[in-house]
Amino acid sequence: MKAWTRTVCMLALLHIAAGSILSAALNIELLEDRSEQVRGHYSVVSTLPCPAPDEVCEDVNCLDPLSSSPEGVFPSPGWCLRQWQKTIPLNHTSTLQLGSDGAVSLYSRADLSIRSDTNSVNRPPYVSLPPPIRLGAGCPQEIPVHVMDLDGDEIRCHYEKNGLGEFMRLNEETCTLLYGGGGYVGQYSVQIVVEDFPPSVKNQIHTEAKPFSAVSVHLLITVESGADCSTVPQFTGVSPAGGAVIHVLPFGEVHLNITVDSSVSEIAVIGPPGLFISPMETGRDSQSAVTLSWVRGPNQFAHLLSICFAANTQSLQSRIRCIWLQQTRTDPLPPGTELKCMERELQMSLVLPMSFLENLHISDLQLNDPACPVFHNTTHVTTTFSLTGCGTKRMHLGSELLYTNTLRSINPNSTISRVATLILPLACRIPGQQAKAPAFKISIPSEVETFGAVSFWIEFHFPGEGPMAAQTRLPRMRSFPQVREARELRSTGRMETLDLHVFSNCSLDRAELMVGSCVESDTQDFVNTRPLLNHGCAPGNGTFEILTSTSTVRIYRLYLSSLGLMGDTMYVECLVHLCVTTTQTQRCPDPCTDTADKSLVNSILTHNYPIRSGPVRLITAPGTSSTTANPNQNAEPVAQPPTSQVAAASTSHTLDRGAFWVGAVSLAVLLLQVMENVVEQFITD
Structure with missing residues (x-):
């Protein structure tokens, strides 16, 4: 498939005044009554000082509340975000202006007719508004315009105005701006229209297709000097x-x-x-x-x-x-x-x-x-x-x-x-x-103040392998497993034993990682699940905890045949939290111990954080040993609490x-x- 590119006309701006619009985006949604109007969702980034709501949207039809997000520092003098909604016609050009600064136009179009392929009204695409974009002079870079379509349509982007430019091009099929590294230091304005097409036009010449609808985004791109291209943050x-x-x-x-x-x-x-x-x-x-x-x-x-x-x-x-x-x-x-x-x-x-x-x-x-x-x-x-x-x-x-x-x-x-x-x-x-009255105030530190900015993640390793290999090679089990210890593969290539590792990067002294429940699913959407752990304890004979000397790591040995896993791939989700006691001589309550211990333990807990693994392969190709197979193949563990x-x-x-x-x-x-x-x-x- 040929990738269509178009030279983007970059309009150099020598100076951005205070209270100017840096970037803006307009998304639209159909109204429930299917009237000849749509709901317009506006997002505008402007320079500091942040403008008052009525300066951004002077129309009385703007819906409250107008909201402001935290501010950013770069580019100077900094920026803030304003968002609002209002009802607009199906085919509309919105003109935004702050003070005497140049106006920004955002184009949108919707179609209320019934589509022949879905037998329903088309849903317009969505375009995201990124933070102000900064480029280093001499550092080539691809800048994706992030778009999404709930109908699964083909999305294409095009620059709204014709013009010539030597250092910025737009790949219309991937909605990606291609910066070659040239151009003068300064700030440049780019406006892109996003359109959705039926999937059947994927291989057609782009000029032959007719779009269903359109939304647009206006971007300010800053090119700066003195950049070391090898030190880009990751x-x-x-x-x-x-x-x-x-x-x-x-x-x-x-x-x-x-x-x-x-x-x-x-x-x-x-x-x-x-x-x-x-x-x-x-x-x-x-x-x-x-x-x-x-x-x-x-x-x-x-x-x-x-x-x-x-x-x-x-x-x-x-x-x-x-x-x-x-x-x-x-x-x-x-x-x-x-x-x-x-x-x-x-x-x-x-x-x-x-x-x-x-x-x-x-x-x-x-x-x-x-x-x-x-x-x-x-x-x-x-x-x-x-x-x-x-x-x-x-x-x-x-x-x-x-x-x-x-x-x-x-x-x-x-x-x-x-x-x-x-x-x-x-x-x-x-x-x-x-x-x-009588008034008093108790100040409780936040999670971040107590534990720091922590993260959690899941990994799978064969027994005796991975970062905790020394403790899983000859493990100390919480309880002795009543199943055969095995690392070999069945004749079908199915793994017998796998170790589930749960990690936290918390560096707080005496902080303990606590694992609540863990479930397994054959599918990524976790519609159907089976328990691996319940309240931190194994629900049956297929899961056993390996005791470790590291308080922020929990390891569980999974005997896959005893768990009754039938698919070739599994996904795992666990609920985890951190705990630290207020007294140095105590430990956090163990959910698996006898509840007869009534001693009081004072502790500080975080929220429960669900974390998910990526796909974990349970079989290997014929002739592949368990020591060379990779259970995390194609997996990207998620740590997003x-x-x-x-x-x-x-x-x-x-x-x-x-x-x-x-x-x-x-x-x-x-x-x-x-x-x-x-x-x-x-x-x-």
Whole structure:
């Protein structure tokens, strides 16, 4: 396939005034009533000082709230982000201007006609807005324009205006700007239109195809002198991979660690409103890191949101990475549903009509902790669980305290099934209250202040191999395994024994890594899972813990034949947290010891962080020994705490579950406002 490139006209800007627009993006979504208008989602980066909201969007139709994200340092004098929404016509050119500075035009177009190939209305593509782009003079670089299309269409980009330029070209099929390293030092403005085409035009000449719709992005590119091209900052393996898609349920929480292999001046981030960015920290090994977290509350944001980040030194910038947050659509629950939050009892209870679940295997329903009971009779499904147990998570949503759990159906079969599935997020919101006199304040340090910017990851090694080989070669087991110790392969090439390593890079003295539950799945979406660990303990005879002398490493020996793993590949997800005791002579509570020990242990804990492995091969080619086979083949372990719905770092697209289950029950969410055991309202997307 021929890669179409077009010379980009770069307009040199000698000076960027304060309060100027540096870059901007416009994404559009169809309205629910299918009117002859669309919802426009605007993102604008402007120089400091950050302009007032009414300076950016003077139209009275702009929807509140107009939001501002944390500011960036480069290029001088620094920048900030403004985001807003408003309703615009199907075919529209938005003109943005701050003060007397030059105007920026953003073009968009949508088509409400029914597509013949999908029998539905087309969904326009999405384009991300990166932090301001910086290039080193003489340092050739590719600059991807990060785009996504939920219909799976062919995406192409083109420069909106004709012109000639010698040092910047645009690959229209890959949406990549190609910088050859030339050009004068200065700042240059580029505007790109993103269009989607039916997949059938993939090999056609681009001038013959007609696009469905269009969105646009305006970029400011800064070319700087004095750069050493060999010292470009690089993101480490714990950072999320570019293009990853994270599916976020209502009230779901996303946590990401971004780590750079060297000391940098800043890690610049652009993301959705409400994104928390921790202060940057530099570790003992000169690595720089920040932590990102985002909670999906009720919002009118786009269904697909981007988070883009880059590491900046005084003269260079890393390659920009962008990931996508896909807000899972939900439907309202049926009449007769009752969810109560009992604040005094610290409990939540649910009553769900059986008619809503008629296509489900009711016996497969469970909460975050499978050990907590879910009851049913001929008319209703009921469950009551503690806000401090049953896997209930606690988080903050603005000034509110939020408790969340999930009722889901777990298919015990490992094969793809046509049985319907249910994922029902449950949330209890407790509004913030102001304490009355006598007033006092207790200051509790944050996780980052206590443990530092930490990360977690999973690795697989054969017994006696890997970084902990000395302790797995002749292991000390927590309990003696009642299965045959074996490293050889079956005649079919299937591995018999594999060691699961869970790591944390926490350097705090006496910090202990605690592993809660671990599950295994044949598929990357973890729809069907089997337990490997429960509350840190092995649920059967197939998993045994190897005791180590390193408090931030946990190792578990997996006897694969005893676990009943039938597929050729598995994926593993574990819930982990860190613990440190306030008294030096004590150790953190061991979840696997006898509960008869009632001694009080004072400790500080982090949140529970889900981490996932990449694909782990369970078979090898004929003639390959276990000592040469690589269980982590094609795997990119994910260390992105904490999120309940994380796509593997090696995945750039996530398949729609609807392709696997016919007649699946629609996802639904119930929002509970605490009001004397009464449900105040439902929140649906």
